[in-house]
Amino acid sequence: MSQTLNASTLLAVPMAPLVGALLAGIFGTQFGGNWIGRRLTHTLTILGVLIAFILSASTLKSVAIDGARFNETLYTWMEVGGLKMEVGFMVDGLTAMMMCVVTFVSLMVHIYTIGYMDEDEGYNRFFAYISLFTFSMLMLVMSNNMLQLFFGWEAVGLVSYLLIGFWYNKPTAIFANMKAFLVNRVGDFGFILGIGLIAAYAGTLNYTEAFAKANELSALTLPGTSWMLVTVICICLFIGAMGKSAQFPLHVWLPDSMEGPTPISALIHAATMVTAGIFMVARMSPLFELSETALNFIMIIGAITALFMGFLGIIQNDIKRVVAYSTLSQLGYMTVALGASAYSVAVFHLMTHAFFKALLFLVAGSVIMGMHHNQDIRYMGGVRKYMPITWITSLMGSLALIGTPLFSGFYSKDSIIEAVHESHLAAAGFANFAVLAGVFVTAFYSFRMYFLVFHGKERYDQNPDAHHGHHDDHHDDHASHLPHESPWVVTVPLILLAIPSVVIGYMTIGPMLFGEFFKGAIFVDGEKHHAMHELANAFHGPVAMALHAVSTAPFWLALAGVVVAWYMYLINPAVPAAIGRALRPLVVLLENKYYMDWINENILARGARALGNGLWKVGDRTLIDGLLVNGSWKLVGIVSAWTRKLQTGYLYHYALVMILGIFLLMTYFVWLNK
16 A cells, blocks of 8 residues: 555545535525525534544554655745745644544534534534634644644634634623633744744744754754753743643633533543644654753643642532643643653543543533533532433543543553653652642542532532523523433433543553654654653553552552542531631632632733833833924924024025134134144
8 A cells, every 4th residue: 555645635634624614604604694504504514524534534544554654735825035834734643643533522522512502593603613623723733834833723722712702792701712812822922932933043844844953953042142042942832832732820711711612612622722732742842852941841830730720620619610620630741741751642641631531521511401501510419310321421531531440541641650750850750749649639529520410419409590690501591400311412422432531542552652653753862861761661561551550659549539539528528618617728729729810810911001001101102102203393393493584585694694604614624723
């Protein structure tokens, strides 16, 4: 079989969702006259994503089994001073894996949306948005140059803005999407600086050409400083990843994005937008391997995010926000792996996490539907007997999340912990503590939610918001009714996502971490960073790894988290309240999310506004308008007024001036000759 891929086939992968999005967005909405109805809208968009998934799966087969690769430019937009602006694809193991994950999760979300958004007036518009989001993410992961990467990067940010604020009549949704947009602009400022430095010093935006000059870049310093140029480039690029992948302190947008409909929570926070930063760093591994300073910085940021965002998940009562803070914590784990130069482990966890986190978000949406749009886990309980499919799939997702042996999350999460343990970087000590402590925290908040929702006493009649206002969308609230199982268009995606949540780690850990699946896509300097080498020496198959886990600290920490949650929320519910009273200052700190929002709104935002006002009043109004613009015409007016007085029209006045001028010149030259 050919070792190359067909360009037309690859182009069809992002184009199919784009066509579906355009048809739904133009002809299925008021903009185009509502020519097509709901059934045809979701059929067209689902068909587009299905085609993309089938082609992606075929591409993955060719890449994994036949060793096929593709790296070509399809279209040259412009050429400026030797710098080419191009559209092209690079397809290798990393890209093929991302293509399949993105299209499969997107397909499940599209099907799920039929049931979840059934009564929403913006049904067609929502399908157009999520298909457009899929196109944007595919363009990002398939790119072979930084211009196209940046296009996809900004496109997913724009569409996420539209999706988070989908219910534009809700003030909280509008605040949330603006917050997401602005915080991501902070990260994107660093990202574009990094791309600009590469373009300036490498003279190219093409991945392959830039990576070929990596050693040359490592010998340079940033002009005017002693900083290594490659370190500055990598940190700037990672600041972009901090915004997109919600790393501390640019994480504040992600929990608030729960204001959007639940399907987009699964799409944005599982396999697509938030993983773009992880993918980008892995793709740029030839550059990041040249700077241990950047790797230490990445590891510290990831460790802080993994541990401290997990703490916030403990005190959340909104079912979607618990899963959101879980996403933040798991993104921190991926980032820690990047810092340990275990890039393949990071993207392996990205893949396994995509399935079980999408599952947990969709489970949360199913629970919300079954609970008549109540989202507060304090007023649930005993849901298992009413929603059996939702219950069992939730259990599978939770077991995968906490790293239960043989489940997918176990193989990726334990590999991260081991990679950090083997790392020799200065930040590895703190990171090792954070990822180990995070195991207990993850298990505790995951099963706190699980036990409160699916087990214990039914508490539906205790909800103070049972008849007003607390719901996930625009439907009427009927919290007094008993829960009910969701329709098949909701439960089928849950089952299909639960399957890889259980088995995908077992099936793929060998080739992805210790085989040649990522050969040519990810570069690791084995002499300097030996974590992956140590993992390979210790790996004796997925079964042996699972059996060995029973004797390791992560297993017992996870088990302890489950047992403590079981005791505190099922056996002795008075304990959490007692602990909350005893540790009230800590609880207040967590409830206020470490006061990061307060700092952003009252210090950073006000400071930026004061700076802007100062530049406007002093710089623009006083200096530019007042001095340069208005001052120049006033000066001209004054000079003109005096000059006009000298123009009398009398000849003897002009003769007198000439004589005085000659006298002054003669006096000046006589004085010079003395």
